[in-house]
Amino acid sequence: MDLLLAYEGLFAFVGINGLLALSVYATLSCGQLSLANAGFMAIGAYTGALITLHSPGVPFLLVLLAAAAMPAVVAVPLGLPVLRLRGVFLAIATVGFGEVVRLVFVNWDYTNGALGLVAIPQRTKLWTIWLALAVALYLLGRLRGSRAGYALEAIREDETAASTMGIKTTAHKLLMLVLGAALAGLAGGLEAHYTFMVAPGGYAFGRVVDMLVQAVVGGTAAFFGPVVGAAFLTVLPELLREAGARLGFSPGPFRLFLNGAILLAVILYLPNGLVSLPRRLRRRRLA
Amino acid sequence: MAPARRWSLVVLLFVASAACKDKGGQAPAESTGAAAPAAAVIGASLSLTGPAAVYGAAQRAGIQAAVEDLAGSGTKLQVLIEDDASTKQEGITVFQKLINRDKVSAIIGPSLSNTASAADPLAQQAQVPVLAISNTAATGITDIGNFIWRDSLTEAQVIPGAFKKAQEKLKFKTAGVLYGNDDVFTKAGYDVMQKALADLKVQVLGTQTFAKPDRDYQAQLTQLIAPKPDVLVVSALADNASSIVAQARQLGWKGAILGGNGFNSPAFIKNAGPAADGVMVGTSWNSLSQDAANQKFLASMKKAGISPDQFSAQAYTGVMILAEAIRQSGGKTGREDIEAGLGKVKDFETPLGKFSFTPSRDAQHEPSVQQVKDGKFQIVP
Amino acid sequence: MGQQILNGVFVGSIYALFAVGYTLVFGVLDILNLAHQAVFMLSAFAALLLVSDAHLSLWAALPLAVVFGGLVGIALERLAFRPLRGRADSNISGLISSLAMATVFEAIALQIFGPDTSRFPQDTFPDRMIRIAGASASLLQLCIVGISVVLMALLTFLLARTRLGRQIRAVAESPRAARVLGIDIDRTIAMAFFLSSALGGAAGVLFGLAFNSISPDVGRSVELKGLAVIILGGMGSVPGAVIAGFALGIVEVFTVAHLGSSFRDAVSFAVLFLVLVARPRGLLGPAAAREA
Numbered sequence: 025m026d027l028l029l030a031y032e033g034l035f036a037f038v039g040i041n042g043l044l045a046l047s048v049y050a051t052l053s054c055g056q057l058s059l060a061n062a063g064f065m066a067i068g069a070y071t072g073a074l075i076t077l078h079s080p081g082v083p084f085l086l087v088l089l090a091a092a093a094m095p096a097v098v099a100v101p102l103g104l105p106v107l108r109l110r111g112v113f114l115a116i117a118t119v120g121f122g123e124v125v126r127l128v129f130v131n132w133d134y135t136n137g138a139l140g141l142v143a144i145p146q147r148t149k150l151w152t153i154w155l156a157l158a159v160a161l162y163l164l165g166r167l168r169g170s171r172a173g174y175a176l177e178a179i180r181e182d183e184t185a186a187s188t189m190g191i192k193t194t195a196h197k198l199l200m201l202v203l204g205a206a207l208a209g210l211a212g213g214l215e216a217h218y219t220f221m222v223a224p225g226g227y228a229f230g231r232v233v234d235m236l237v238q239a240v241v242g243g244t245a246a247f248f249g250p251v252v253g254a255a256f257l258t259v260l261p262e263l264l265r266e267a268g269a270r271l272g273f274s275p276g277p278f279r280l281f282l283n284g285a286i287l288l289a290v291i292l293y294l295p296n297g298l299v300s301l302p303r304r305l306r307r308r309r310l311a
Numbered sequence: 312m313a314p315a316r317r318w319s320l321v322v323l324l325f326v327a328s329a330a331c332k333d334k335g336g337q338a339p340a341e342s343t344g345a346a347a348p349a350a351a352v353i354g355a356s357l358s359l360t361g362p363a364a365v366y367g368a369a370q371r372a373g374i375q376a377a378v379e380d381l382a383g384s385g386t387k388l389q390v391l392i393e394d395d396a397s398t399k400q401e402g403i404t405v406f407q408k409l410i411n412r413d414k415v416s417a418i419i420g421p422s423l424s425n426t427a428s429a430a431d432p433l434a435q436q437a438q439v440p441v442l443a444i445s446n447t448a449a450t451g452i453t454d455i456g457n458f459i460w461r462d463s464l465t466e467a468q469v470i471p472g473a474f475k476k477a478q479e480k481l482k483f484k485t486a487g488v489l490y491g492n493d494d495v496f497t498k499a500g501y502d503v504m505q506k507a508l509a510d511l512k513v514q515v516l517g518t519q520t521f522a523k524p525d526r527d528y529q530a531q532l533t534q535l536i537a538p539k540p541d542v543l544v545v546s547a548l549a550d551n552a553s554s555i556v557a558q559a560r561q562l563g564w565k566g567a568i569l570g571g572n573g574f575n576s577p578a579f580i581k582n583a584g585p586a587a588d589g590v591m592v593g594t595s596w597n598s599l600s601q602d603a604a605n606q607k608f609l610a611s612m613k614k615a616g617i618s619p620d621q622f623s624a625q626a627y628t629g630v631m632i633l634a635e636a637i638r639q640s641g642g643k644t645g646r647e648d649i650e651a652g653l654g655k656v657k658d659f660e661t662p663l664g665k666f667s668f669t670p671s672r673d674a675q676h677e678p679s680v681q682q683v684k685d686g687k688f689q690i691v692p
Numbered sequence: 693m694g695q696q697i698l699n700g701v702f703v704g705s706i707y708a709l710f711a712v713g714y715t716l717v718f719g720v721l722d723i724l725n726l727a728h729q730a731v732f733m734l735s736a737f738a739a740l741l742l743v744s745d746a747h748l749s750l751w752a753a754l755p756l757a758v759v760f761g762g763l764v765g766i767a768l769e770r771l772a773f774r775p776l777r778g779r780a781d782s783n784i785s786g787l788i789s790s791l792a793m794a795t796v797f798e799a800i801a802l803q804i805f806g807p808d809t810s811r812f813p814q815d816t817f818p819d820r821m822i823r824i825a826g827a828s829a830s831l832l833q834l835c836i837v838g839i840s841v842v843l844m845a846l847l848t849f850l851l852a853r854t855r856l857g858r859q860i861r862a863v864a865e866s867p868r869a870a871r872v873l874g875i876d877i878d879r880t881i882a883m884a885f886f887l888s889s890a891l892g893g894a895a896g897v898l899f900g901l902a903f904n905s906i907s908p909d910v911g912r913s914v915e916l917k918g919l920a921v922i923i924l925g926g927m928g929s930v931p932g933a934v935i936a937g938f939a940l941g942i943v944e945v946f947t948v949a950h951l952g953s954s955f956r957d958a959v960s961f962a963v964l965f966l967v968l969v970a971r972p973r974g975l976l977g978p979a980a981a982r983e984a
């Protein structure tokens with residue numbers, strides 16, 4: 025399958041972006057917009073990279089577990105004060121957190137500042153990424169139908185009502201923040217060992233915006249929606265690479281424009297994302 | 312539960328097929344034919360969008376000018392230019408496309424050192440020569456492997472000589488230092504400047520940083536100017552550099568300013584205006600060189616209506632070096648041929664001067680020191 | 693020390709002008725308009741085009757660019773916010789929708805102007821330095837501070853004393869009650885957007901003049917600082933944004949002076965964080981920032 029070889033990177037990034045989109049979805053599923061995941065991803069990536077570079081003998085599985093665990097641990101002291109805030113305030117606080125993490129790595133000599141860590145051996149294979157994604161999907165799928173899942177939905181619908189019904193809202197929200205952090209950290213660790221290097225520039229505000237956009241475009245109604253969105257938005261620019269050039273647009277602005285236009289179209293006309301498209305079409309046909 | 316089960320099955324099938332393929336190993340690197348007289352196909356991975364878009368645009372101009380200039384000669388090159396969006400993910404995707412789908416014989420770029428650390432290993436694995444035209448990180452580029460080459464002098468090769476000459480002329484003993492700490496160019500530049508100043512026994516009275524998107528440097532400059540150093544040393548890219556110099560003058564700084572590679576652009580002079588006067592710069596491209604190769608480059612850029620700078624000069628040179636490598640291997644355009652040819656490039660006339668590779672495949676040519684006088688760069692003898 | 697205070701006031705005036713528009717829309721619609729920074733950028737480019745291509749004098753170009761910003765704001769509201777108004781999750785979807793528009797705007801600017809920074813022609817503004825109590829400031833800087841202050845004062849006056857201002861405040865307080873009182877909600881919101889974007893656009897033009905460096909991504913760094921300012925000042929409070937803008941400018945400058953420039957941006961976020969954790973309503977904001 026020469027196709028796989030030529031497009032291996034693309035498949036890998038679809039998988040990684042899928043994990044990242046799921047990490048944002050984790051908090052969206054209980055109605056919280058947390059934009060800290062670029063910071064969590066950075067923590068996971070650097071943790072994994074540092075372990076591999078300083079103790080190469082550690083098995084990759086342990087490295088990945090550490091990459092997932094470190095941001096999860098950080099998420100707790102972050103979440104406790106911040107999850108009390110509503111809507112936009114939570115979003116802003118988490119954006120602040122993400123930027124602070126990036127700035128720490130830019131200014132930290134131990135991690136080489138802006139130059140980052142290079143020559144990381146490529147321990148991630150394509151199947152590692154997709155296995156991780158499958159596990160994440162499984163977990164989230166199981167969560168959906170469980171009692172915790174119903175609690176999350178209740179919190180998303182109306183947090184006040186949910187808490188009066190006896191649901192421990194803070195605990196649930198914190199759980200999802202921690203889960204999201206772990207997923208983002210895992211994705212960070214996987215990516216670090218796939219792309220040979222980590223540097224703070226890769227974890228800026230724009231990164232978490234991409235994650236959010238992919239989750240929203242894919243759709244948060246279904247637990248696998250974000251992965252659909254990630255696949256769609258990762259593959260689309262490649263497909264359009266040729267088309268845009270032929271139309272005479274500079275490749276960059278064209279891709280940016282398309283991202284914005286698609287996002288706008290989805291949020292205005294298809295608010296539940298691409299996964300709600302089949303249902304919409306079916307309804308159209310029946311009507 | 313049905314949809315979840317269905318989806319997990321799909322994903323597992325995919326994982327299984329991916330795992331199987333992986334055991335098979337990589338496809339062998341293909342050669343594009345031994346005696347093909349047609350144009351050699353080269354790939355270029357440039358930052359056409361994203362934070363490094365400015366370099367990418369200049370590099371594209373340089374490459375296109377070079378391809379045109381080569382059109383009449385015996386060695387023709389076709390360059391496929393792709394946008395790596397200044398990110399490592401796109402860099403990897405672009406490299407894979409160029410190597411596996413377009414089957415190029417060599418790759419120019421990528422623009423950023425960070426992208427290079429992520430994407431060059433792929434080329435090394437596939438045995439495709441890569442010629443970096445703007446990676447200035449001191450380590451982590453050519454050390455990736457023997458297929459990675461570089462025509463851009465690192466700051467370590469330019470700054471020490473430039474500072475020594477500057478000190479001979481200006482005789483400074485103390486300095487205030489300002490550098491961009493969020494960009495590999497400027498941070499690597501600062502590391503070298505710091506060492507050069509120490510070697511020259513210059514006392515650094517204060518060090519301040521800024522980030523690339525910053526536009527206001529007055530707080531930092533005020534701090535640096537307060538203890539009245541003999542000279543201000545700045546590691547910045549052209550855009551930031553012009554604002555920094557203008558603001559420094561505005562704050563009343565009348566002393567000398569020493570800059571790194573990033574200052575080496577006519578845009579710097581244009582944008583800093585009269586404030587640029589007197590600024591001394593160590594550069595890897597002597598814009599004033601009267602050598603035929605440089606004059607031809609300048610003429611081609613003028614024809615294209617784009618003002619030349621260090622980035623376009625290095626990109627143009629990159630294409631010329633690849634053409635020379637092909638010539639050195641008797642006109643053969645395969646990947647191994649170009650790789651072998653690159654090893655034979657010696658004292659080749661380029662806009663950067665007489666060019667050779669060091670044993671570690673880094674660039675080697677004479678850097679120069681220039682000073683802005685009356686709105687123009689002039690060589691400091 | 694005096695020089696640093698002046699630096700702080702100067703950069704603070706631009707932060708304040710930017711934040712004032714930001715916070716106005718939040719007060720009225722409860723939505724964070726992430727396209728505000730794109731309007732900031734587009735107005736700067738508009739002024740640039742007017743001065744360099746249409747050869748207008750700066751004093752003509754400035755108000756025109758400001759009005760242009762306001763009109764973009766109206767288009768933004770119509771295209772990206774109005775369709776979402778009924779929805780339950782309108783603040784998150786509004787945020788995302790504004791993000792989409794910001795991306796589109798940036799793409800358009802990138803296509804037209806390219807990624808390089810563009811600058812005003814050299815002779816756009818007379819180059820004169822003025823000494824005040826041992827510190828130096830350029831005439832341009834003083835004018836910018838002056839214009840910012842005047843614009844913010846005009847806005848405050850408008851909100852407090854005019855009918856439109858009262859309508860805007862009514863809608864901000866409660867759209868339902870405002871409708872019952874016979875206020876044309878659609879028109880009022882559109883006007884609020886016009887004002888907000890006009891001021892954001894003004895901030896952009898002044899910023900472009902001040903640092904003579906305009907690029908399609910120029911809004912991004914200001915956007916994050918702007919967030920810190922409106923949080924500190926209190927979401928929805930115009931006077932809060934003004935005070936916070938100047939405060940942040942001065943705090944940043946002194947952070948550089950005493951802690952080093954690496955901490956400068958971190959300070960904005962630290963402030964943001966502390967405020968959100970300790971006193972989410974900020975200095976002058978309404979007390980509705982927490983979940984019940």
